[in-house]
Amino acid sequence: MLIIFNKPYGVITQFSEHEVYPSLKEFISHKNVYPAGRLDADSEGLVILTDNGALQNKLSDPTSNIEKVYVVQVENIPSSEDLAKLEKGVMISKYITKPAKVRLIEDPMLWERVPPIRKRSSIPTAWLEIRITEGKNRQVRKMTAAVGFPTLRLIRTSVGNYKIGDLEPGNYYVVE
Structure with a gap:
């Protein structure tokens, strides 16, 4: 069985109860399925759950080089030089990320986030599409921060x- 789930903001990617955040068990009624990778509570979007251990490992293992796509709202407007830094790989937590594919995109048509993103009239924002083949803890957020553009909203789309x-x-919805 494979489940495609759109994880809302503020939900933790585990089934066990958490003292602060709602968990997957409040949304997923199927038993014996486990997330293939995680999204932190501040992130939204695609979480795949499966009862197939081999598939779960393949989707979660960075050495599988499976591409993950994120739409990311950042503070300020990155230049092409800033995007090139992300594409080349940046130092985060004593580690250089693998090269990424990054581009500026138009504001995507998305659901409203609750609570909404803070808005500052004096600081513009931009949306990026970031494609990576890793998926270390809070990697995309750390990458954008490392080049001076803090992430405001992050949604995994594929x-x-x-x-x-x-x-x-x-x-x-259930795929298999």
Whole structure:
């Protein structure tokens, strides 16, 4: 079985209860499925759950080189030089990230986030599409911060061939 889930903001990617955040068990009724990778509570979007251990390992293992796509709202407007730094790989936590594919995109049509992103009239924001083949803890947030553009909102839209599409936050569907 494979489940495509649109994880809302503020939900933790585990089934056990958490003292602060709602968990997956409040959204997913199927038993014996486990997340293939994680999204931190501050991030939204695609989480794949499966009962297939081999598939879970393949999707989670950075050595599989499976592409993960994120749309990311950052503070300020990065230049092409800033994007080139992200594409080359940046130092985060004593580690240089693998090269990424990064581009500026138009504001995507998304659901409202609750709570909304803070807005500052004096600081513009931009949206990026970032494609990586790793997935270390808070990697995309650390990457954008390392080049001077803090992440305000982060949504994973695909992992390999699996895409979130038009699925609303908190909803899921079963593929197999």
